[in-house]
Amino acid sequence: MTPLGKSGNTIWSVPDMTILNAGRRPPVEMPRELFGELAGLLQIVADGTASPIDYPAIGYLTACASLIGGKRKVRPYQASNWTEPCILWAAAVGDPSSRKSPALEAVIAPLRKLETDAAEIHKNAIRDWETQSERAKVEYVGWQEQVKDAAKDNLSTPAKPENAEFPIEPVRRRTVIQDATPESMAAILAGNPSGTLHFRDELAGWLQSFERYSSGGREFWLEAYGGRKFVVDRKGAKAPIEIDFNGVSVIGGIQPDKLATLLASPDDGLIPRFLWTWPDKVPYRRPTQIADIGTIEGIYRKIEAIEWGQDGEGQPCAVTLSLTPGAEDIFAAWEEANSEIDEDSSGLIKSTIGKMNGVLLRLALVAEYTEWALGQGNEPKEISAKSIEAAAAWIDDFAKPMAARVYGDASLPKSERDAAILARYIRKQRFKTINARDLKRSPHKSALPSLRTAQAMGEAIECLIDAGWLTEDGRREGQSHGRVSADYQVNPAIWGASNE
Numbered sequence: 001m002t003p004l005g006k007s008g009n010t011i012w013s014v015p016d017m018t019i020l021n022a023g024r025r026p027p028v029e030m031p032r033e034l035f036g037e038l039a040g041l042l043q044i045v046a047d048g049t050a051s052p053i054d055y056p057a058i059g060y061l062t063a064c065a066s067l068i069g070g071k072r073k074v075r076p077y078q079a080s081n082w083t084e085p086c087i088l089w090a091a092a093v094g095d096p097s098s099r100k101s102p103a104l105e106a107v108i109a110p111l112r113k114l115e116t117d118a119a120e121i122h123k124n125a126i127r128d129w130e131t132q133s134e135r136a137k138v139e140y141v142g143w144q145e146q147v148k149d150a151a152k153d154n155l156s157t158p159a160k161p162e163n164a165e166f167p168i169e170p171v172r173r174r175t176v177i178q179d180a181t182p183e184s185m186a187a188i189l190a191g192n193p194s195g196t197l198h199f200r201d202e203l204a205g206w207l208q209s210f211e212r213y214s215s216g217g218r219e220f221w222l223e224a225y226g227g228r229k230f231v232v233d234r235k236g237a238k239a240p241i242e243i244d245f246n247g248v249s250v251i252g253g254i255q256p257d258k259l260a261t262l263l264a265s266p267d268d269g270l271i272p273r274f275l276w277t278w279p280d281k282v283p284y285r286r287p288t289q290i291a292d293i294g295t296i297e298g299i300y301r302k303i304e305a306i307e308w309g310q311d312g313e314g315q316p317c318a319v320t321l322s323l324t325p326g327a328e329d330i331f332a333a334w335e336e337a338n339s340e341i342d343e344d345s346s347g348l349i350k351s352t353i354g355k356m357n358g359v360l361l362r363l364a365l366v367a368e369y370t371e372w373a374l375g376q377g378n379e380p381k382e383i384s385a386k387s388i389e390a391a392a393a394w395i396d397d398f399a400k401p402m403a404a405r406v407y408g409d410a411s412l413p414k415s416e417r418d419a420a421i422l423a424r425y426i427r428k429q430r431f432k433t434i435n436a437r438d439l440k441r442s443p444h445k446s447a448l449p450s451l452r453t454a455q456a457m458g459e460a461i462e463c464l465i466d467a468g469w470l471t472e473d474g475r476r477e478g479q480s481h482g483r484v485s486a487d488y489q490v491n492p493a494i495w496g497a498s499n500e
Helices: 019-020 033-048 055-070 100-152 182-191 202-209 217-226 256-261 293-304 325-343 347-373 385-410 414-428 454-467
Strands: 072-075 089-093 198-202 228-234 241-243 248-255 276-277 321-322 433-435 471-473 487-490
Touching: 019 414, 033 100, 033 347, 055 100, 055 248, 055 276, 055 293, 055 433, 072 347, 089 100, 089 414, 100 198, 100 217, 100 248, 100 293, 182 217, 182 228, 182 241, 182 256, 198 202, 202 248, 202 256, 202 433, 217 228, 248 256, 256 385, 256 414, 256 487, 276 385, 293 325, 293 347, 293 414, 321 325, 325 347, 325 385, 347 385, 385 433, 454 471
Parallel strands: 072 321, 089 248, 089 276, 198 248
Antiparallel strands: 228 241, 433 487, 471 487
């Protein structure tokens, strides 16, 4: 753009450089103690996908939680009936170029191998089922004839033979689900009693689709975080679907500009269930080492193989792990401190912090089992102080600050978010002047998609004027008449100022 006027004639105020981040809190570094010896491998995965470690790390935690699923629970206090299931919901925030998808896919891919193996086992199970079903048909027809004969001869009705009972069709093991309605998910869970993982490349579409197919979708997913028994009544079905463990772990990516709409909805507790990570984009770095994904697959397979407990009647049930006495003391002290923070908070942050005690226990359970799966010892029988401390530090030093970063930015007015986009573009292009109408045309409009209307552009420019970034040129188009030009001078101080 051609400079208009001399900026030296303008008395500039000190520009507010925080506008670049739209008031957003800076990201924090993810602590690594929760991942134990695997932290180094997760960094190699991140390097190989040119992404921050946050993305593969959060995907790995969620995948492990989905495999433990309904088989294990954690009880924080011996003198309490409170237990937490192993279910995690997590969201990786970043723009389309942040490499979220490749990083998440790298740690989710081994789950697909487990599902492929299970598919072969399922084929054999289907053959057995078909064989038993054909036998049941014959036995059922024979029994019907016996009933008819007994009725003709006025004899007692013969009992239905066991072989005349039609077997239940086996359901294939599903370790990863990418798109499912509540009803189809209910059917999957009925045949996958330990739960599954719902992986969405773009979470926004999923979060906005709950009522698309049938009412009650949002309620179903709220329940799926708790892992409790759930019954789905289907119209026209002979019987409802009964789910003993309605537990689904969730992982996916979401773009920052799609958060505001989601967070503007009334808080029913769904959004605060998520663990958020929103790191800064890392500069490109050439990979120097191939990640040993086989190690991650081995951990998944070992966790997948853990067995159910048995109740008094010999039926499968979850095994509940208690905290060691030392771990219980640490957790109690953390709960007390967390409740004080909760009282001083408001809105989504308050709701999020209020749920963190349960999340801490779930993370500690995952940490205990992933450390075991990487080693050679016996399966854990309790949750150690080490796991509780690592989970507490991860929540305090990472999960809470990241939630504040997400909620703070997305809750800003659209004009302020647009002003941040425009400010970053001005800095990137090193404009000395701008023209509002030119910015809505090529080649600029593709870089400013949310600013293509006159209103959006005008409101963003007003924000930058208030922030000391711009000033109106004040000239009129033409010789002496006409509308005021849409030209603005850029404060030269922005080139020497920090964006911190």
